[in-house]
């Protein structure tokens with residue numbers, strides 16, 4: 155019974171794209187200290203992220219020296235403890 159409930163809850167979590175989007179927006183806005191719409195290396199460091207400059211450059215597909223929301227979340231696994 156517990157396993158069934160856990161399974162139902164897991165599928166409910168996966169099936170809620172709207173709320174997933176909102177926590178992403180909230181997190182991104184908190185990380186983006188100067189509200190430029192992009193995350194700089196300093197903004198990431200200031201929030202306690204484990205930042206590897208190589209990963210940052212890899213994620214920065216348009217070479218703008220900032221990560222857009224899309225660039226950040228497409229490479230989320232490269233930026234640990236960003237919260």
Ligand SMILES: [Ca+2]
Pocket residue numbers: 192214215216217218219220221222225
């Ligand atoms: Ca960029």
